[in-house]
Amino acid sequence: MRDFSYLRASSADEARQAATQAGIMLLAGGTTLLDLAKCGVMEPETVVDITHLSGLGGIEVDENGARIGALAKMGQVADHAGIRAAFPAVSESLSLAASAQLRNMATIGGNLLQRTRCSYFREPDVFPACHKRNPGSGCSALGGVTRNHAVLGTSDTCIASYPGDLAIALVAFDAKVELGGRTVPVDDFFLLPGNTPERETVLERGEMITAITVPASAAAKNSTYLKVRDRQSYEFAAASAAVGLEFEADGRTVRDIRVALGGVATKPWRARGVEQALIGKVLNAETIETASRLAMEGAVSHGANHYKIELAPRVVARAILKVGGLA
Amino acid sequence: MTIMEPRKHGDASDGTVGGRQTRFEGNLKVTGGATYALEYPVEGLAYAILVQSTVAAGRVVKVDTGKALAAPGVLMVLTPDDDMGLLVASDWGGNRPENQPYYPLPKQVQYNGQSVVAVVAESREQAIEAAKLICITYERTAHVASFDDPAAGEGKVMDNLTSGWGDAEAALAAAPVRIEGEYRTPREYHVAMEPHGLTVKWDGDQITVWEPSQWSHGMARSYSEWFGIPYENVRLISPFIGGGFGSKGAALAHGAVAAFAARKLGRPVKLALTRPQNFINYGGRAATRQKIALGATEDGILQAIVHRGASETSTYADWPEQTGAATPILYKVENFSSQHRVVPVNTVTPGALRGPGKNPSAFGIENAIEELAYKLGMDPLELRLKNYADRDYQSGKPWSTRRLREALTEGAEAFGWSKRSHEPRSMRDGRQLIGWGIGCGTFPVIQAPSEAMIRILGNGRVEVVSGAIDMGQGTYTILAQTAAEVFGIPVDQVEVHLGDSRLPGSAIAGGSMLAGSILGAVHKAATAARDELIGLALSDEKSPLRDTGANTLTFGGGRIAVPRDQGPSLTLPELMAALGRDEIEVRRNTLPDGATPQEHHQAWTTMAKVQGPTMGEYSMHSWCAHFAEVRVDEDFGTVRVSRIVSAFDCGRLYNPRLVESQWRGGIIMGIGQALLEEGLVDLRNGRTVNNNMGDYLVPTNADVPDIQVISVGVPDYGASALGGKGVGEVGIVGVAPAIANAVFHATGKRVRDLPITLEKLI
Numbered sequence A: 001m002r003d004f005s006y007l008r009a010s011s012a013d014e015a016r017q018a019a020t021q022a023g024i025m026l027l028a029g030g031t032t033l034l035d036l037a038k039c040g041v042m043e044p045e046t047v048v049d050i051t052h053l054s055g056l057g058g059i060e061v062d063e064n065g066a067r068i069g070a071l072a073k074m075g076q077v078a079d080h081a082g083i084r085a086a087f088p089a090v091s092e093s094l095s096l097a098a099s100a101q102l103r104n105m106a107t108i109g110g111n112l113l114q115r116t117r118c119s120y121f122r123e124p125d126v127f128p129a130c131h132k133r134n135p136g137s138g139c140s141a142l143g144g145v146t147r148n149h150a151v152l153g154t155s156d157t158c159i160a161s162y163p164g165d166l167a168i169a170l171v172a173f174d175a176k177v178e179l180g181g182r183t184v185p186v187d188d189f190f191l192l193p194g195n196t197p198e199r200e201t202v203l204e205r206g207e208m209i210t211a212i213t214v215p216a217s218a219a220a221k222n223s224t225y226l227k228v229r230d231r232q233s234y235e236f237a238a239a240s241a242a243v244g245l246e247f248e249a250d251g252r253t254v255r256d257i258r259v260a261l262g263g264v265a266t267k268p269w270r271a272r273g274v275e276q277a278l279i280g281k282v283l284n285a286e287t288i289e290t291a292s293r294l295a296m297e298g299a300v301s302h303g304a305n306h307y308k309i310e311l312a313p314r315v316v317a318r319a320i321l322k323v324g325g326l327a
Numbered sequence B: 001m002t003i004m005e006p007r008k009h010g011d012a013s014d015g016t017v018g019g020r021q022t023r024f025e026g027n028l029k030v031t032g033g034a035t036y037a038l039e040y041p042v043e044g045l046a047y048a049i050l051v052q053s054t055v056a057a058g059r060v061v062k063v064d065t066g067k068a069l070a071a072p073g074v075l076m077v078l079t080p081d082d083d084m085g086l087l088v089a090s091d092w093g094g095n096r097p098e099n100q101p102y103y104p105l106p107k108q109v110q111y112n113g114q115s116v117v118a119v120v121a122e123s124r125e126q127a128i129e130a131a132k133l134i135c136i137t138y139e140r141t142a143h144v145a146s147f148d149d150p151a152a153g154e155g156k157v158m159d160n161l162t163s164g165w166g167d168a169e170a171a172l173a174a175a176p177v178r179i180e181g182e183y184r185t186p187r188e189y190h191v192a193m194e195p196h197g198l199t200v201k202w203d204g205d206q207i208t209v210w211e212p213s214q215w216s217h218g219m220a221r222s223y224s225e226w227f228g229i230p231y232e233n234v235r236l237i238s239p240f241i242g243g244g245f246g247s248k249g250a251a252l253a254h255g256a257v258a259a260f261a262a263r264k265l266g267r268p269v270k271l272a273l274t275r276p277q278n279f280i281n282y283g284g285r286a287a288t289r290q291k292i293a294l295g296a297t298e299d300g301i302l303q304a305i306v307h308r309g310a311s312e313t314s315t316y317a318d319w320p321e322q323t324g325a326a327t328p329i330l331y332k333v334e335n336f337s338s339q340h341r342v343v344p345v346n347t348v349t350p351g352a353l354r355g356p357g358k359n360p361s362a363f364g365i366e367n368a369i370e371e372l373a374y375k376l377g378m379d380p381l382e383l384r385l386k387n388y389a390d391r392d393y394q395s396g397k398p399w400s401t402r403r404l405r406e407a408l409t410e411g412a413e414a415f416g417w418s419k420r421s422h423e424p425r426s427m428r429d430g431r432q433l434i435g436w437g438i439g440c441g442t443f444p445v446i447q448a449p450s451e452a453m454i455r456i457l458g459n460g461r462v463e464v465v466s467g468a469i470d471m472g473q474g475t476y477t478i479l480a481q482t483a484a485e486v487f488g489i490p491v492d493q494v495e496v497h498l499g500d501s502r503l504p505g506s507a508i509a510g511g512s513m514l515a516g517s518i519l520g521a522v523h524k525a526a527t528a529a530r531d532e533l534i535g536l537a538l539s540d541e542k543s544p545l546r547d548t549g550a551n552t553l554t555f556g557g558g559r560i561a562v563p564r565d566q567g568p569s570l571t572l573p574e575l576m577a578a579l580g581r582d583e584i585e586v587r588r589n590t591l592p593d594g595a596t597p598q599e600h601h602q603a604w605t606t607m608a609k610v611q612g613p614t615m616g617e618y619s620m621h622s623w624c625a626h627f628a629e630v631r632v633d634e635d636f637g638t639v640r641v642s643r644i645v646s647a648f649d650c651g652r653l654y655n656p657r658l659v660e661s662q663w664r665g666g667i668i669m670g671i672g673q674a675l676l677e678e679g680l681v682d683l684r685n686g687r688t689v690n691n692n693m694g695d696y697l698v699p700t701n702a703d704v705p706d707i708q709v710i711s712v713g714v715p716d717y718g719a720s721a722l723g724g725k726g727v728g729e730v731g732i733v734g735v736a737p738a739i740a741n742a743v744f745h746a747t748g749k750r751v752r753d754l755p756i757t758l759e760k761l762i
Ligand SMILES: Cc1cc2nc3c(=O)[nH]c(=O)nc-3n(C[C@H](O)[C@H](O)[C@H](O)COP(=O)(O)OP(=O)(O)OC[C@H]3O[C@@H](n4cnc5c(N)ncnc54)[C@H](O)[C@@H]3O)c2cc1C
Pocket: A025, A026, A027, A028, A029, A030, A031, A032, A033, A034, A035, A070, A071, A074, A096, A097, A098, A099, A102, A105, A106, A107, A108, A109, A110, A111, A112, A113, A114, A163, A164, A165, A166, A207, A208, A209, A210, A234, A235, A236, A237, B694
């Protein structure tokens, strides 16, 4: 790991100011940054510690929604009574993520910006070809071990999946990211790889995430996050789904439904096709199953990740059954 | 909140052999007081790191070190061009080629990840940064990444592993019921918490090595032979080991590099392998495949077993992961044929990992036997009992003890096996399919000599001194219990010194042989020391016990007394004071009388004196039967183990608490093997890509179900002096097939290749 200098920002402005320069990176919980620095993937010259900045760690929930400061810890948000009541999927996505130690350390802002678990991305000296790390160098994953790679939103240049859980729940419920000067919907915050897989979000150099807001909704209140993986705990999703549901007054017809997928796409993936197919429909096992398959529209497998195309719709279906009170 | 009082030393009976004494060194470990090899505070350390090849086969043509040497803090760069002047050390059998040079950083590249360059700097970070500036030019040649690559060929038959009796092929052809399957296990790794590495320091031509070791004497020998210095000049220190599982039994190339650098620089050096290097730089369990055909009568009497197995090895050494190790001894069969091949591929030479051989072997035969049971429509428990082996058909010898029948029946009883419904997919709870399966396991009793020293001190404390090691399996504790029992004193009056090659010789902590071996030596030394003390107490004119007319003395409750209360009694310190002694020291070994000094050296530093399970009159093994319950999500294919009951015959248990933990640990590793663990190799360059703990998964607490372990063993005094058989390895053997069998029962799908990940079930 390259030696780096350590700066402690005394204000958000100072941190932002510092981060306009190349080689300077913000340091929150450090669970992504230091991990990747040890792998030789991130090589900061200076880290600017923002963890002690005041006013960025709050969690507020009222009838309009939630505002979560960028420095709130994953564990704090997962356990927050207001979040659990109004946004169960958000709470569950966090409590099913990583491990207790990491959740105590890692922040919400850093969480959104975690990087892919593509093995090739993580081993630069052995696999120099990686467009995400080094644009134009190639993609080592194509033709390699692809069990965890994405089937949705991939491009010729990169098939790495977005590994996080929280952002899946956020994208389902139209959350927004506050960047100090501007506010961006989570769905627009993350970018498809296209020809520029090195650009993962719209965050510009010198911008900082200050908070995340999630509007309240009946669907968010009746929501769940279902994460499927081989290991019971402490593993990224093979496939996951954040689903929220609101019925019409009849208690059977869908008024509002939100579906987003994790573990299968290059960015947090809102499955609007599934939502459209179910709005106005009476929920039953069959309508759910048919609609859930739409989640995989446009999916492409790269060998070993083929199972995700089969698995993900089943995860979506189970999550809908659950929030629909049918499971 | 209640704070649990740390229970130091339970009640008195815990402290004798067979008692449930808690771990002697446990407190030190959980409070951070135990110092591990990479934590030794040594003045003036330099830090070494290794650079690994990024190609799987070829030759290092050029290493450009200029920029690295100029980088801040860099002290030295070693490349394949540096002749370190080392000589090849003996193999485990003690065989050593004459004057053959040893190159721990070889020019010839035989696998992706082979160490080719080392960088030494003032700090580890500086060394790592400098390494990035090194440019290595390779001449690449074609590589073989896996034994499934057609270019790998069929491999070589290991003649010593070919075994057979009767006419298996003919009996198979004639059998009315037959099954055949191919069973596969992937590359698996030790994933010990403590990484490999060492701190090493020279004083003239004396070397001190702090290195985690399952065998302090054997590894010290390698250092002495590499560097051409007398064995006595090496001191290898390893009092605590953060997990070995078979990986820390031999000195490895990184040790030679660090020791060479330390000598050349005239400074102590520390070298720690990175986590990826802990996957790639030394051998895990080889990938295996085996075809098994079983023939039986309609009523389930086995007629024939035909077994053909293979495992990967490296291109420069043969390491067979013996797929036929358990196959011949689990069941009674009159016609048997087994063959094992090794297939060289471009990998590091594989090595021992918990339950070597027996483990993948049991995965094959224990799956196959259940396949036969389902084909016959018979309860798999009944089929196993029906074909119970009354003796060892391979060696022709009777078993010393074999309580596998009791393991099967008592395990079944505790598990509730009789409530099973036979049909696959017949038990469910909503979307969760429930299945039950059995897997039997075995591990041979391996015997080896050891040596130990007992010191009775003037203050009444008793020291047990041995170079044996404790990697968490309980050596400290059971040796203290042994001495405490012999002297009739509480365990906290005993001190145990271990893990130093300068201390009395000991067998390797591997192959489950250490406890049986070292306990024999300690018991012998302690008894001899006690006899010496009795002799003095009865004859020395200063002794208050001299004129009591007694011809022996009793030891108990901390006192030494004349039998039947016919005289005074004293505590140990009182007696030592009366005798005017501040020390009685006795050293004993379990070699035959009259063994020469060379034989002593050979016994502790090689495997030459190790005895296999059938070298005597009997065939001696530990046995077990695992009963597993799984819940498989019908839609997702995820398997969760919900319950395990395992019954073991490991003879006498020296400390049931520690044995139960060993068994549980083995079972948990078996769950990982069954469901999670697999080294994923990129076939294009032979690299294991999931070389870290985020991607190579082992069980978490959440994956560990309720595990009930049962002992059905009886003391086996043929197996060891105090009646125990091995406990460490056998726990994992048979777990993976029990789970695979349960998955079949749950889903109707037979997964013959490990691990059973979800995509294989959806
Ligand atoms: C072993 C392991 C397992 C894991 N498993 C999971 C899992 O199952 N699910 C899951 O969702 N996650 C998982 N994670 C990822 C983990 O959640 C993230 O590492 C963590 O949330 C990152 O937060 P942090 O505060 O530590 O970020 P840091 O490491 O401090 O920062 C990450 C990046 O974000 C930037 N950054 C941080 N804060 C801000 C800000 N406010 N504004 C702008 N830029 C910022 C940093 O400069 C850096 O580039 C796992 C991680 C590990 C190591």
